[in-house]
Amino acid sequence: MTKTQPVIEVQHVCKTYFMEGGNSQSVLKDINFSVNSGEFVAIMGPSGSGKSTLMNILGCLDKPTSGTYILNGQDVSTKDDIALAKIRGQTIGFVFQNFNLMMKRTIADNVSLPLVYQNINERTRYKRAIEMLNRVNLKGYQSRLPSQISGGMQQRVAIARALINNPAIIFADEPTGNLDSKTSDEIMELFTTLNKQGITIVLVTHEDDVADYATRMIKISDGHKVYDGLRKEYSKEKDKPC
Numbered sequence: 595m596t597k598t599q600p601v602i603e604v605q606h607v608c609k610t611y612f613m614e615g616g617n618s619q620s621v622l623k624d625i626n627f628s629v630n631s632g633e634f635v636a637i638m639g640p641s642g643s644g645k646s647t648l649m650n651i652l653g654c655l656d657k658p659t660s661g662t663y664i665l666n667g668q669d670v671s672t673k674d675d676i677a678l679a680k681i682r683g684q685t686i687g688f689v690f691q692n693f694n695l696m697m698k699r700t701i702a703d704n705v706s707l708p709l710v711y712q713n714i715n716e717r718t719r720y721k722r723a724i725e726m727l728n729r730v731n732l733k734g735y736q737s738r739l740p741s742q743i744s745g746g747m748q749q750r751v752a753i754a755r756a757l758i759n760n761p762a763i764i765f766a767d768e769p770t771g772n773l774d775s776k777t778s779d780e781i782m783e784l785f786t787t788l789n790k791q792g793i794t795i796v797l798v799t800h801e802d803d804v805a806d807y808a809t810r811m812i813k814i815s816d817g818h819k820v821y822d823g824l825r826k827e828y829s830k831e832k833d834k835p836c
């Protein structure tokens with residue numbers, strides 16, 4: 595795939611949550627953008643503005659109420675849960691704020707978990723896990739439990755797990771939210787290295803220092819996209835529905 599092809603196309607995406615008792619909340623309102631292969635995008639915006647809702651749609655963990663989401667040229671907005679799980683396994687790596695590791699399983703088991711669902715044998719899974727741990731600078735840690743390593747290392751394990759299917763895109767929802775600033779920088783440097791290796795990165799952050807690692811910034815406010823452009827050209831005065 596060339597650098598200029600869109601891997602993500604979001605067209606008129608809206609998301610409404612319907613609650614018990616007939617209440618509903620419109621959270622994403624006519625969101626439009628595309629992301630080319632190889633981009634590094636930071637999604638920002640106030641708490642409750644809809645960032646995680648958008649990320650969950652982008653990461654095929656949820657579907658839009660209306661509008662179209664095209665991932666790698668495929669319309670995924672109407673796929674069922676089984677099809678979405680398959681697409682997630684083939685194309686996407688997802689990294690969460692709280693790492694989402696299995697605390698009673700070894701680091702190697704955590705990293706190789708996505709391969710279990712593909713019926714890949716244990717020996718191959720272990721070999722692939724070791725390769726991914728090398729890639730995130732955690733050589734030799736495969737037999738430890740998550741509780742025996744630091745928070746930053748746990749996030750590296752989560753990134754290794756996200757990498758194991760060789761994804762074209764990594765989505766990360768506040769991946770540094772639970773880390774101190776030095777460890778955050780290390781994690782962001784790792785994302786930068788992966789981006790230079792050709793992986794498209796889309797991450798949510800509240801922190802300006804973290805967003806500065808991205809080249810492009812998309813800002814969401816009250817469900818509307820209010821900025822979409824170069825991160826270094828962003829200034830608050832430019833916020834307006836776009």
Ligand SMILES: Nc1ncnc2c1ncn2[C@@H]1O[C@H](COP(=O)(O)OP(=O)(O)OP(=O)(O)O)[C@@H](O)[C@H]1O
Nearest residue numbers: 611612619621639640641642643644645646647648
């Ligand atoms: N599953 C859900 N059901 C109902 N409402 C939801 C659901 N998930 C999120 N919301 C609501 O949608 C709005 C946007 O939530 P979202 O989690 O996307 O915000 P956010 O920008 O990620 O916030 P934060 O920065 O605090 O993580 C909030 O008002 C939230 O309460």
Ligand SMILES: [Mg+2]
Nearest residue numbers: 645646647767
């Ligand atoms: Mg959120």
